[in-house]
Amino acid sequence: MRAQVATALYKAGAFVARRLPRSVATNAPKVLAYPLALIMKNKRLMVRRHMRRALGSTATKGVLRVATRRAFESYLRYWIESFRLPSQTTHELSDGIQVPDYRHVEEGLRKGKGVILALPHLGGWEWAGFWIAAVKKLPITVVVEPIEPPQLFEWFARFRRELGMTVVPLGPAAGAEIAAALKRNEVVCLLSDRDISGGGVKVPFFGELTTLPGGPALMALRTGAPILPTAVYFAAGESHIGVVRPPLDVSRVGSVREDVKRITENLAQELEVLISAEPSQWHLFQPNWPSDSNQGTQ
Numbered sequence: 032m033r034a035q036v037a038t039a040l041y042k043a044g045a046f047v048a049r050r051l052p053r054s055v056a057t058n059a060p061k062v063l064a065y066p067l068a069l070i071m072k073n074k075r076l077m078v079r080r081h082m083r084r085a086l087g088s089t090a091t092k093g094v095l096r097v098a099t100r101r102a103f104e105s106y107l108r109y110w111i112e113s114f115r116l117p118s119q120t121t122h123e124l125s126d127g128i129q130v131p132d133y134r135h136v137e138e139g140l141r142k143g144k145g146v147i148l149a150l151p152h153l154g155g156w157e158w159a160g161f162w163i164a165a166v167k168k169l170p171i172t173v174v175v176e177p178i179e180p181p182q183l184f185e186w187f188a189r190f191r192r193e194l195g196m197t198v199v200p201l202g203p204a205a206g207a208e209i210a211a212a213l214k215r216n217e218v219v220c221l222l223s224d225r226d227i228s229g230g231g232v233k234v235p236f237f238g239e240l241t242t243l244p245g246g247p248a249l250m251a252l253r254t255g256a257p258i259l260p261t262a263v264y265f266a267a268g269e270s271h272i273g274v275v276r277p278p279l280d281v282s283r284v285g286s287v288r289e290d291v292k293r294i295t296e297n298l299a300q301e302l303e304v305l306i307s308a309e310p311s312q313w314h315l316f317q318p319n320w321p322s323d324s325n326q327g328t329q
Contacts, residue, residue, distance in 0.1 A: 042186065048114035056111050057268060064104035071103075074316045078102045080323060084237040085310035101311035105154070108265060109314060113157040116194055125166045128158060128263070130273035135259050136218065139278065140169075145213030145256040148275075149247045150263075151224035151302050152314040155271050157194075159263040162273075163218055164195030172197040172212040173220045174205055174246075176227050201228055206246070213254045221247050224302050225319055232295040237303055241320040248294035251281040258294070260301035264309050274308075276301055 048056065068075045082098040083090060090098075119127070139146035150156050163171045173191060177200045188198040197217075199208045212219050223244055224236075231242035251258050257278035264272045279297050283290055306313050318324060 045114040045190070048111045049118050051111075051115075053269075056115060059111060060104045060107035063107055064100055067107065068100055068103045075099060075103075077318065077323065078316055081313060081315050081319065082310055084239070084320075085306050085313060098311045102313060105265060105312040106314045106316070109155055109157070112155055112269070116157060116161050117190075119161070121165055124158075124162050127269050128162050128271040128273055130159075130275060132275040133273070135257075135275045135277060139257045139259065140216060140218075142255075142257070143216050144254055145216050146218050147213070147247055147251060147256050147258045148218060148220045148261040149223040149258050149298055149302075150220060150261050151306050152222055153224075153262050153306060154264045154309065154312045156220070156222075156263050157191075158271055159261075159273055160191075160196050160220060161194045170197065170212075170215070170217040171195070171220065172199055172209065172217055174199045174201055174209065174222070176201050206250070209246075209250055210254055213250065213256045219250075219256070221250075223247055223298060224306070225315065225317065232292050234292070234296045234299045236299045236320075239320050239322065243295055243299055243302075245291045245295055247298060248281070248291040249287075251279075251294065252283060252287060252290055255281075257281065258298065260298060260305060262305040262308070265312055274305065276305070 051059070068078075079095055079099045082095050082102065086094060086098060136146055136148075160171055160173060163169050173196050175188070175191070175198055188200075191198050197212065199205050199212075209219055209221075221244070223246075226242040226244050228244070229242075232245040232248075233240055233242050236243060247258050250256060258281060259278055260276040262274045264274065266272050279294060279301070281290075281294055285293070
């Protein structure tokens, strides 16, 4: 019963979001962010910890409070925009995003080994995925976290497939599917700022040791695909800015384990740069560092 209720709520949210007037859809996150942050106390505390990391130790309580509220606002915008994507025309999608360094993607694809876009949970990444599929007409594979209940995961997977994306659940079979997509010279999107499955690579991230997924590095070493650190930022109205950083050095210089660690450390540094540009657009509401288990005492 709970599974059916959860799925029904998301479907209802999508139905309502697609029928909101543009002005309402644009302003709703600003109105709803503050009460949502008040209700979700534990999430608010966790987000504040992450904002402190991204903004630095000198950030005042006032700055942290505003950044935390804006993180909730950004998260709401993400969901409303994502639900409205199927109703966007190709022209609206194209006009809604600027990607000045898209050449890095084109240069990578010309080498014929696919491209890995390594992203943080930041801004409007779903918009970019739909833009690549619908406007650039490129096959794109996205690896997503399995969620409970299964009916809800399947609804989200079907939603993304309707946007033109190939959806791969994170799990034992994901590596083979990613490698196959890269062999077909496709774009693969990997959210890389959270070690969801566990067993990741221990690296410094915002000045504190944690684990990040080693999958992007391992895939690059195995396939020769470049890793492009990427982020999609919300801008005014319904506009977005896509940032594609130059490819990481994924050459083999040591053992596989040593190279995976080196590349993952470099990726962590790139993710810090991308997140620090707009910390309040970072949608990380879960524990991500060992010390986060003590967040209730902070």
